[in-house]
Amino acid sequence: MLRAPSPAPLRCLLVDDEPLAHTVLCAYLxxxxxxxxxAGSCYGAVEALxxxxxxxxxVLFLDVDMPELTGLELLRALPQAPAVVLCTAHAAHALDAFDxxxxxxxxxxxxxxxxxxxMGRLHAGASAAHHAPTASPAALATTGRPTDSIFLKTDAGTERVRFTDLLFVEGYGNFVxxxxxxxxxxxxxxxxxHLESQLPAAQFLRVHKSYLVNLASIERLSGNVLLVGARxxxxGSTYRQEVLRRLHLR
Known part of the structure; x- marks a missing residue:
């Protein structure tokens, strides 16, 4: 049986005004x-644009504190950013970064x-997307919609999101x-x-009034905190027993 080819190595760009940072990350890569x-080196956000x-x-490795335009300002200016990893000496930027x-x-x-x-996490994500199965015509004919994905309306249009590509869903005011x-x-x-009703219950679990998580993306449970990806x-207290049951911890 033939194996599906693995995804190509990820193309990485570093944006940092410090030459030493380029030397270190180039050596690591x-x-x-x-x-x-x-893929390249940029020493400022304007050059990166x-x-x-x-x-x-x-993948975009991005410094935060740069002249003219900060890394966070660059990120907000990009209409569709690649996967972004912030590289900075200041932990204070973490909250803005994950937002x-x-x-x-x-x-x-x-x-x-x-x-x-x-890099392992980034490559695993790319591999999951690369090998994600496509719904069969028979399944589409029976259900009227794909069995491996969901369509979401965004400002850019209607996006198809495969279940394997979805880490978690977060309530965000009047949006998700x-x-x-x-x-x-x-x-x-x-x-x-509505999203909870559309996602397969065997694969997704409500863990808090504001969070719905892909069970396959959970890396650790510590007390009342789940590590999902980098987050x-x-x-929530009302969800804890069901979380423990689904993770086979009780």
Missing amino acids: SRLPNLAVW TFLHSTPVD LGVVDYLLKPIRFERFVKT KCHLVSGWTLLTAETMK ELPV
Whole structure:
């Protein structure tokens, strides 16, 4: 039986005004040739905007404190950002970073073992998307919609999101944010209740009034906190027993 080919190494761009940061990350990437390749270097956010307009990349390693335009301002300016990993010496930016849907947050000086963990997570997400099955015509004919995905209305149009690509769903005022394995976030006007009814109950679990989680994406439960991807999510008291049961912890 033929194996499906693995996804190509991820194309990585570093945006940082410090030359040393480019030297360190380039050296790290050279040690992981099967996971990533160096797509380019930019020493400022304005330069990066021009680069990204003409050159596709899979992962953006982004410094925060830069002249002219900060990394967070660059991220807000991108109409559709690739997977983003923030690289900074200041932990204070973490909250803003995750609100913008970054995949990970690396504190300088970046240790190689921590960098390897980040790349492994990024590559696993790309691999899951690459190998995700497509619904058969028979399934579509029977149900009237795909059995492996959901369609979400966003400002950009209607997006198809595969269940395997969806990390978790977050209530966000009158909207819902869908956090994807790729690091992208989709904002939709759907309600949490409606999305919960549309997602397969065997695969997704409500863990809090504001969070609905893909069980396959849970990495750790510590007290009343779940680690999902790079995010720590609270477990509501009314949901805890069901979470323990579904994780086979009781």
